[in-house]
Amino acid sequence: MWDKAFPSKKVKKEQEAKVLLMRVIHYSKPDCLHLGSAFFFLILAALFESGIPYYVGKIIDGLSGEYKHDNFLWAIACMSFYSFGSSMFSGLRGGMFMCSLSRLNKRIRHMLFQNLIKQDICFFEENKPGDNDSDAHFFFYHYSIHYQKTSRELQDCMAEIEQLASSAIRSIKTVRSFRAEAQELKRYQEALDRKLKILKRKGIFSAVHLLLRRCLTVSLRVAMLLLGRRLIISGQLSSGSLLAFVLYQKDMLTNMRQLVYVYGDILNTVWSAEKVFTLLDRKPNMREAGEWIPEKLEGRITFDNVTLSYPSRPEWKALKSVNIELSPGKMTALVGPSGGGKTSCVSLLQRFYEPQQGNVLLDGAPLNEYQHQYLCSQIAAVSQNPVLFSGSVKYNIAYGLRDCTIKRVEEAAKKANAHDFICRLDKGYDTDVGESGGQLSSGQKQCIAIARVLIRNPKILILDEATSNLDINTQHAVQEVLSGSKGQTMLVVAHRLQTIERADHIIFMEDGTVMEQGTHEQLMDKRGRYFQLREKLFAVDSDQD
Numbered sequence: 001m002w003d004k005a006f007p008s009k010k011v012k013k014e015q016e017a018k019v020l021l022m023r024v025i026h027y028s029k030p031d032c033l034h035l036g037s038a039f040f041f042l043i044l045a046a047l048f049e050s051g052i053p054y055y056v057g058k059i060i061d062g063l064s065g066e067y068k069h070d071n072f073l074w075a076i077a078c079m080s081f082y083s084f085g086s087s088m089f090s091g092l093r094g095g096m097f098m099c100s101l102s103r104l105n106k107r108i109r110h111m112l113f114q115n116l117i118k119q120d121i122c123f124f125e126e127n128k129p130g131d132n133d134s135d136a137h138f139f140f141y142h143y144s145i146h147y148q149k150t151s152r153e154l155q156d157c158m159a160e161i162e163q164l165a166s167s168a169i170r171s172i173k174t175v176r177s178f179r180a181e182a183q184e185l186k187r188y189q190e191a192l193d194r195k196l197k198i199l200k201r202k203g204i205f206s207a208v209h210l211l212l213r214r215c216l217t218v219s220l221r222v223a224m225l226l227l228g229r230r231l232i233i234s235g236q237l238s239s240g241s242l243l244a245f246v247l248y249q250k251d252m253l254t255n256m257r258q259l260v261y262v263y264g265d266i267l268n269t270v271w272s273a274e275k276v277f278t279l280l281d282r283k284p285n286m287r288e289a290g291e292w293i294p295e296k297l298e299g300r301i302t303f304d305n306v307t308l309s310y311p312s313r314p315e316w317k318a319l320k321s322v323n324i325e326l327s328p329g330k331m332t333a334l335v336g337p338s339g340g341g342k343t344s345c346v347s348l349l350q351r352f353y354e355p356q357q358g359n360v361l362l363d364g365a366p367l368n369e370y371q372h373q374y375l376c377s378q379i380a381a382v383s384q385n386p387v388l389f390s391g392s393v394k395y396n397i398a399y400g401l402r403d404c405t406i407k408r409v410e411e412a413a414k415k416a417n418a419h420d421f422i423c424r425l426d427k428g429y430d431t432d433v434g435e436s437g438g439q440l441s442s443g444q445k446q447c448i449a450i451a452r453v454l455i456r457n458p459k460i461l462i463l464d465e466a467t468s469n470l471d472i473n474t475q476h477a478v479q480e481v482l483s484g485s486k487g488q489t490m491l492v493v494a495h496r497l498q499t500i501e502r503a504d505h506i507i508f509m510e511d512g513t514v515m516e517q518g519t520h521e522q523l524m525d526k527r528g529r530y531f532q533l534r535e536k537l538f539a540v541d542s543d544q545d
């Protein structure tokens with residue numbers, strides 16, 4: 001009524017919260033059987049609970065008045081029966097609610113992860129793992145706005161502590177090489193202090209809140225006992241009935257408090273679910289992949305007037321009207337100074353981003369028209385710092401492939417020049433590579449990443465500085481194998497110009513545009529940017545020698 005008489009922003013917020021609550025209820029639909037039985041047991045537990053004080057009163061009356069053994073025993077039996085029933089149904093109620101909540105939690109986490117994994121790359125650039133709030137305990141009960149605020153602060157603080165610790169441990173080599181252990185420890189200590197402060201504040205608040213509540217309850221009880229005594233003296237009430245009344249009143253007070261607070265609490269806490277729902281509803285900004293699976297793929301890639309701006313810098317162009325062609329069976333090299341746009345071209349080929357203008361075409365059809373899985377099986381890339389997963393060498397090479405034989409793994413490893421060093425490892429192909437491949441050298445990691453790509457036999461192979469950590473002999477051996485793959489479209493991104501001299505076509509990129517292209521000889525004859533860069537690099541190399 002108050003809200004109707006004095007409409008405020010709070011009403012709108014409450015309505016939005018109700019919509020969110022309805023959505024939580026909607027997601028609970030598959031658990032209706034569990035929830036239904038939980039409520040059924042709840043009612044039974046409440047009914048049995050309500051019988052207990054009545055029989056306790058009867059016991060006291062039996063003791064204080066004229067003692068009747070049968071009545072006394074009957075009252076005790078009834079009280080025991082009701083107590084047993086109440087305990088049993090309360091346990092079943094709690095178990096069923098817990099079960100439905102766990103099922104709901106599992107379902108929402110699954111949906112959340114399913115949606116997160118589909119998001120475009122820029123979403124992950126904007127949301128670092130530490131910012132993720134998917135772990136918010138949105139069924140947590142908060143007892144007031146203040147308590148809620150403190151809990152949120154505590155949650156943020158705990159996320160920060162976790163992030164600090166994990167990033168320091170993950171980057172332990174950098175920390176140690178800069179002798180920054182004390183600095184990291186200080187940052188961690190400061191975060192722990194902040195957590196302690198919040199916990200203290202929360203503790204004091206809870207204690208004061210509890211004290212005030214208890215004082216109020218005790219005052220009410222004292223008043224009631226004084227009044228009860230008067231009624232007993234005047235013969236209007238028996239002492240057993242007074243006791244039963246006190247017990248009922250105690251239960252009622254708790255229940256009234258629950259009724260008044262819980263609804264408000266649910267509306268308040270449901271806001272925590274809002275963030276989860278926002279993530280659940282987020283649609284990737286990329287166009288959805290099509291269904292096109294051609295019978296035969298030639299593997300011709302065309303960048304048709306492609307312009308790209310990254311979402312974090314929409315006004316700035318990383319690629320400006322780029323027109324290039326990668327021919328099947330040929331090795332094309334992208335070269336140029338740092339920041340020229342080479343990796344951006346690779347990212348577009350892998351569909352991590354969408355061009356703002358123009359199109360990237362595969363055999364004449366835009367990449368987004370192809371079926372996602374098909375495209376992933378046909379275009380494979382190895383980057384400068386490939387990611388390996390904790391697990392065996394075999395697991396890493398056969399990553400994502402089902403029922404892959406060890407023979408296929410070995411063949412791929414041989415092609416990538418990795419077989420010999422793998423055999424020298426303790427357990428050969430079963431050796432654990434450690435967290436992110438930490439137990440291997442960067443060159444070995446690159447070889448395994450190349451094997452991981454070769455085992456798939458993709459039509460289009462992208463090597464983005466993929467051999468930069470290999471010694472020159474291994475580099476040549478690997479490139480020999482790679483360039484021998486018949487009919488494969490190969491794109492190599494390289495800084496070291498020596499490694500791409502044998503490429504069929506060289507594209508020189510600078511400032512997001514194609515400056516010049518041709519074979520090594522043509523570009524050298526032209527004496528343009530490629531020639532100048534090469535001269536500069538060789539000058540530096542000979543200086544170093």
Ligand SMILES: Nc1ncnc2c1ncn2[C@@H]1O[C@H](COP(=O)(O)OP(=O)(O)OP(=O)(O)O)[C@@H](O)[C@H]1O
Nearest residue numbers: 125310312313318337338339340341342343344345
């Ligand atoms: N995710 C991103 N968000 C915003 N800008 C980006 C992003 N990735 C690259 N850029 C910018 O786009 C430009 C081209 O970068 P790109 O990585 O394509 O260059 P590159 O030629 O591959 O450089 P390098 O040889 O150093 O790897 C750079 O100015 C870079 O700062």
